[in-house]
Each structure stands twice: as C-alpha cells, then as structure tokens.
Amino acid sequence: MSTTAVETELSYEERLRLLRGMKLAQTREKQRIRGTMDFDDHGIILPPEDLRETVKTISGSGVHFTDVILKNFRPRPNHQNGGYYGPAACGRNFRSLLEVHPAYIDPMSSLAGAYMVNFMSYRRAHWKPEFDREELMAQHERYHIVPAIGAVQHLCQDLAIGLRLGWGGLLEKVRHFRAINVAAAEFYEGLEQVVLGTQDWIRRHAREARRKAQEHGPMAQNLLEIAEINEHLISGAPRTFREACQWILWDLLISRMYNGSGALGRADVLLEPYYRADVGAGRLTDEEAVFHIACMLLRDTPYFQLGGPDASGRDVTGSVSFLVLEAAHRLRTPVNVGVCVGEGVDEGLLRRGVEMLVEDRCGTPKFLGVDNTIRGFVRNGFSVELARERAYSGCQWSALPGREYAIQDIIKINLAKVLDVALREMLADGDVRPCVAELWDRFERHLGEAVAITAAGIDFQYEHMHEVFPELPLDLLCHGPIERGLDASHGGVEYYTFGVDGAGLATTADSFASIEERVEKEGRVSWAQLLEGLESNWAGPEGERVRRLMGGAAKYGAGGTTGDEWAKRIAGAFTREVKEKRTPNGHMMLPGLFSWALAVLMGKKLGATPNGRRAGEPISHGANPNPGCRKDGAPTAIAVAVAEVQPGYGNTAPLQLDLDPCTQNSAQDIVNVMGLIRGHFDLGGTQINANIVDREQILEASEDPGRFPELVVRVTGFSAYFSSLSPELRRFVVDRVICEKGAGA
Amino acid sequence: MTGRVFDIQRFSVHDGPGIRTTVFLKGCPLNCAWCHNPEGIRAGPELSFDREKCLACGECVRACPMAAHSLQTDGKGLAHVLDRGRCEVRGECVSVCCSDSLEIVGRSLSVEEVMREVMADRVFYRQAGGGLTISGGEPLMQAEFTAALLVAAKKEGLHCCVETSGFGGWEALCRMLPLTDLFLFDWKVTEPVEHERHTGQSNTIIARNLRELYARGARIRLQCPLIPGINDNEGHYEGIEALLESMPNLDGISILPYHPLGTAKLERLGRPPAFAASTTSAIRQSARFLAGRLARRGFRVVGTEGDRQEGGQRRAEDGVPRREGIKSDF
C-alpha cells in the first residue's frame, strides 16, 4: 500500500504530489468499500484486503455508517452482554488492537503511521445495561434531543503535556500516581495499557522503516531517519520540529482511533519553538517544515487554531501559523484549521486565509471571531486570561486545552420539534382559543422541559460514562485526570461547561412567522388547515396550496421581517433557558446554535413544519437562515441575521457562507470576502465556515460525483470530499449553494 | 421625496468597488434589445407572472376586479391565462396568490426607506471599501430622487456610484457630479446611427455628456456591453480605443459580455423576447480578447473576465482598496 519507489532523488513537491495521489486512490477505495461517509474524511485508510471485515456502526458524532474493521482482532468482553466496559477493559482491548494493527510506512512521507480502524466500531453493546437510561432516553426522544449520554471526546487535550513528557514520561507519570492513588487502580491500568500499546506500535513502525530502508534505494535515507526518529519517540520527548510533528501524529492517530478525537488546540504555538530552534541551528528549511506539516495533515484531519491572543492578550501568530496554511494550500485535501480574526491578530493571517479560500476552493480555512468568543466566555464569570486560553478544536467549538470537559457539539435540542410538540398540544386543548401568544407560552414551557431533560442527561453522563467508555488517550494529555485518578468525563479536569446547542433555528423562526402572518394576522390559513397540512404532509392540491402560502411568509434572514424578529426571540429564549439553569448536580451549560450535519438526520425524523417544510426534509442548518430567504441571497444579509442571534457566552453560532466565485477578479474577491468576514465579526459573529464554490461545477458534481474526486466542500464545521457524502448530504450542500447566489449574480 | 424602485440588491459586487448595495430605478429612455434588466425599462409598475410557480388555484381569478385572470382547460388540465390588456396593475391578485407567482415590479419608495435598506450593510462597506450604487433603468430619468438619495448617502459618508447610459439632460448629470465618487458610464455602440437602431436613440447626447463630465474632472469608468452580432466588431473596438485615447484620465474600462438574464424576466412581464443568443461562450471569449487587447495598449481594464485570463495574476491596484485602507478604519 505504499507509493511506488522511484529511481532518482525526489523533491518535496514531487513527493507531496505522489502522496496526494495516494491519498486520492485511498479515498476512492474507501468510498467503494465503505459507501458514503457523512462526516470528516479523517485520514483513515483501509486495512489490507485479507484483514477486512465490514460492520454497521456509529461514529463518535453519532452517525450510523458502514465501517471496515480488522478481522484479526476481537475485543475481550467483561460483561455477559458481550461488551467491555470500564477503564481497564477498554485500555487492555485497545492495546490488543494496537498490537495487531499493521504498521504503515509510506517511503515518500517524512512521518510514519496511519490508522485503519475505529476502536468504537468493535463496541457492539455501547451502553452498560446496569446504568438504566431507558426512561431518560425516551424523554430526550420526545423533543428529538441528541443527549449527552454516551458522548465521547469533544474536549481538547493539551498537547504541551505530551510534547514535554513523551510516551516514556507519560508512562512514568501514570505509574507514579498509580502507586499513590491505589483506589483508582482500574483507571490507571487503562491509561498504562494505552501508553504501552502506543509504544509498541511506534516500535513496530521503527522496525518496519528499517526493513523498508533496505528495499527502497532512493528513499532509504528518509526511511532510516523515520526509523531513528521513532526509536527515540518510543520513550523520548520530541527534540526537533520533525519529531514534534511525528509525536503529534502518533497522538492524533491514537486518539482518533480510540474514539474519534481530533482536537489539537494551538498546534502552531506548540510547534513554533521547535521550528525556531531547528531553523536557528540550520537543521530545517521552510520547505521542509511545510512538508512535515503536510505529511501530518495527510494522515488525519485535526482541528486546530492558528494565531489569536495568548493569556496576556498578545497575538501568537508565528511563522508556523503561516506554514500550516501553506501546507493546507499545497494539499488541497480536507483540512480543518481555523484562522483567528480579531483586534491585534495579524491581519496577514486573515488575508492569506481568504486567498486560499478563494484560490483553492476547498473551504479551508475557517474564520474565528475570537474577540467575541472571549468576551462571551468572560460573561460566564471566568477571567479574561482564562477565556483567551480557549482554543478552537472542533467543527464549531473551542475549549480550554486539557482543562475543560464540555462535550461540545454533541448535545442538540431540535427547536422545531419543541415547536411541534407545543403546537399540537395547543390545538388538542379544547379549553383554549389557539393564538400565537398561547403558542409562544407553550413553546417556552416545552423548551424549559427540553433543557431540563438535557440537563438530567448531562448529569447521567457525568455519573456513568467513565465506567462505560472512559476517555483514556485524552486523559493522558489533560491536567488532572492522572493526578486525581479520575476520567475527564468524571471530575478529572477543572472546568465542566456543557455545550448545549439549539438546532433548526430558521425552521422554527419561519414557522412562527408563517403562523403569525398567515394564520393569525391575515386569516388566510385556519388553524385546522394548518394542522391538516402538517398531519397529511401537505397532501393534495389544497395541501400544496396551504404549504406554499405558509412557506411564502417573510423569512428569517430577509432583514427586519417577522421571521427575523422570531429568530431573535427564539434564540434569546433558548439562551436564557440554557444559561439560567444549571444541571441538578450544579454543572454549567453554555448555549450555542449549531446543528452540524445532523440537520439532515434531525429533519429525516421530523414531520412537516408550519414554514412549509415537508416531512423528512432537512431542518435549517446551524444558525443560518433558510436558503432562499431573500431574492438576492445577499451574504451580507445572512451575515447580519446570524450576528443578531448569537447566544454570546463563548460558544458559537457559526455563519455558513457559500459564495460564488465569479466576481470581477480575484483581488476584488479577496477584499470582499475579507470585508464580509470582518463585518460579521464587528457585528458580534463568532465563527464563519465558508465555501467558494462554482455553482455549475457543484451541480455537475451532484449528478456525477465520481467525475470530481478532488472536489472538497465545507459541509458544515467540517470539510469532506463531495463524492464521499451521502446523496442526502450532497443535496443539502447543493441546495444551499444554488439558493445563496452569493458573489455572482 | 419618493422614487420608483424595482429592486435593491445587497452584496452587489459588480457595480463598483467593494461590497455595495445597488438601487435599481425604474424607467429608461433607451430600449436596448439585449437589456438584462428589462423590468427597468418602463417607468410604471408592471405585473410579473411566473408560470413555473403557478398552481392554477384560481384565487387570482376571484380577486381580480378587471377579470384579467382566468383558468382554462388545456390538454393537460387547468391552466392559468392572464389577459394583460385588462390589467390595471393595482395588485389585488398579488396579495391572494399563494405561490409567489404574481408580483408587482416597481415600488414607490422614499429616500428614507431606501436608505434604511442601504445602511443595513454599512459595516461591510467600511470593511471592504464599498457603498451605494444607483442604477436602473436610468437614474437620469429620476434625477431629483437620485440627487436626494446621493445627498442622504453622502451624509452617511458612503462611497457613491451612479450607473448611467448617459442619455439625459446635462443639468441632471451636473447635479450628480459633486455627489458621485464614480460614474459607471455605458458606451454601447460607437456609430450613432447604429446606436439609434439598437437602443432607440442616437448617442450624440451621450457622447457630449461623457465629454462634459470628463472635462469637469468626474471619475468615470466606461462600461461596454459586448453583444453578439451587434457591437462585437472591429469598428466598435476601434471606436472604444479612440475614446480611451482621447480621455487618458478615465478611471478604467469594463467589458461586459452579454448574459441572457433578461429573457426569463421578459417572459414573466409578458413581453416577447427581444434578443436571443443561444450560447454565451463565444462572446465571453470576444470580451477576453478585447480586454486583453486594451490592456496591452496600456488602458486600465477593470473587472472583466479578461483579468483572469491575463496570466491570472492579481491586480491589487484595480480600484480595490488596499490593506492599509482597511486597517485605517479600525
């Protein structure tokens, strides 16, 4: 499975070309075997053919999909249901998996390693039956809430710990505290197994590199270097830039394989000292640094932040920040870096980011309105220094590296379902005359209930998850879990600030607006007609007429309309409900507005909604207005709208922008897109995920995705190969693009 | 003070530098066959009917006092028929239509109403160096309103463009002169007789206005629509070159290849298609050719697809505010 040997000495450029080609071939093979993948591409590759076994499973973000696992590994159960639970069992099984996981060396790459399986896919019985969650889950289901229960990762580790200690140092640390904290032996056993498994895996890679060095004439030197680096990294801390990249890659591969984590935080800051030292000593050129970063990003698609203020408020943008962008630019594969935009942050970073967005058309990078997220986090009562430390680490979220457990981007309340419950309840109540005011009262009450259920779910997760499937690899790089002997999900870290997202804002706001305008004010649709439409899914010509009428009301995003007012009101009520309450056990919850790609799945199980949406169609995406909310589709109007619904407590309500590239010239494009980004943040925005897509190309690609294997789109907080997405998610992206006319009229 | 407006487009990036809002005024003294905004030609409001969206529900039939709408059976079932001869364009039918098929094009809006929409994007004008563009139709036909709008925009410190065919009274143009940062001035056909044949008017007044404006130091960018079979010929190209040579201080020139956007709009307004070019790729090529030729002769070509063709290099100086410009606003 490695790139073919070539006779002569190859340039970095040539090697990267070969590596990219290899990646594309691997992606195509993945698509063929695994089918569609509605989440990050990650860097996962398929196991060798004779070791493949296909299973149905569920991703770390809760998406069901077909996965391929290694045949030569079977986890050892420690429960009669065939599952394995708790830190020791999870750690031991993970180590066993690593022991049979093939080593992967591509002679073209400067780094070793790739991962072939998701450990999660071996978990058949996900929940431990002793902790009865049935009733709580049923309550969540009532409002289509994606619960905290069972959530994994979605916290940010502090890589600095690992880079300082190395695997050997980590092992020592675990053993040190294991001896002190004997009651937590099970937990330490799990941690130790993970480290030992990792070290063994690295050792086998070093051996494999040495073996390959004898076969590969032209790349032998590179392979020997890989062997030496990894012999050192089995125990030692990285000493050079290349070693640091390799170390981070190992950590990424391990944590990604274990439970899907890809949160790096401030990788540019961490790499900067290695870069400076190596360049100073004449050991490293920029060309080499870019190559090493690219080799790392080829093997996984981590989330990390570039630039932004440190605790003292000083911008940390450095050479590595730009080198990372350069690597992403040369790769043109899905990459998930976020560029900080804010007062005092290097303007060049934004400019270069926008240039890439316009030129590469890969939806990379995304843009972070750090001034507003910092200000927001402070409003929770935290210090500004702490707020500045929060680092971008996932689709739409930040966290304090190694110090905060928030299972960001997991918990979602479908606001449109809350409305649905409230509406049906009101219409079934013979004692009230239906009206919008009454509906709103009931909506607020049900929203309160939904938040209360969510909160109970959070406590349940905190109580039990550590005995089900603890974080382990992430625990190793957090402040506290090793010292305290507690999993990050269960008191190991300092801050518990559970992120709770509202989903379907525009669907809900437009529904309220339609009801107010069409039913209450104009009387053109009766409550009975509305209900009939919802129940029959707008059947028949009369149903279609009512649907169009309801769908034609003034929408959120059009600017100054009833829909805009409702969106603000709903976002405000949601923010209040989440912020004012704590969970019964006293944990803080932070509001955000985001649906992730779950907009499609959440829509699938939701009936018709009063805004004219048909049953099963996606709900609105994140905090965005519905596509087509304005005739001119002006992105500025959408940017204004999304800025106005920000919850404002440090978690985001991202703006998704899909822009057409055909403005007058690229210099103009860049200035305009920069203006759009800065303008949105001036108005209070927190994050922008953007695509520059050619409408014609995406339409063609949606008909025949195979013809565009290299087309990368930012689906939502993540980017992916368009051709890897399911038809539903492709449609979702295409609908957005063709409705939001964007830059080209 | 009110004006007849048929559209307000935010995030308008073709009508001058930066992010802009373009206000389209209704009514134009010319009648170019290729017009891509045909709803801007007539001064009065018009009823637009989109057959694609119509559900043939019959609500409009009941609502119309003039019996302009009817439902008739054709081969496939009920079809909607609109007799425009009876329509008085008061729009009773529009408010009952469930499907957005019907729309009155052209509203009477006050300066304040227009400015409210324009100012919604002020933060983006500041960040990307944009502002207001008044287009049409023909702004000169609503000179009072245009001037009032420009005064209001200038009060807010906005960068202002006026997009004009140049056909109108000199006084009107003269009033706009001190209020306009950049004129986007059309140059459609060089030969006066040909101009009259294709647009309904000769270009003598236009040429005079252009020269007058230029003489008074106005910032002017020429806009040359390139229409297949009409002006994509050597004579016109040479005419453009002569014009550019005689006005060395022009802000630049844009070549705008024909785009068949107007055809669908015409159909919705119940007017026969006036011009049809089946493909646009050839004319886009001609536009690139012309842009390249002008650029090689040292003229400043702005915002044409030709830009990308010329080696694809970026031209930061093309009317685009530079980084310092953005920073200073911080």
Ligand code: SF4
């Ligand atoms: S605008 Fe008035 S007259 Fe014309 S079709 Fe509609 S209702 Fe009839």
Ligand code: SF4
């Ligand atoms: S009211 Fe609208 S949808 Fe119904 S027949 Fe008239 S134009 Fe068609």
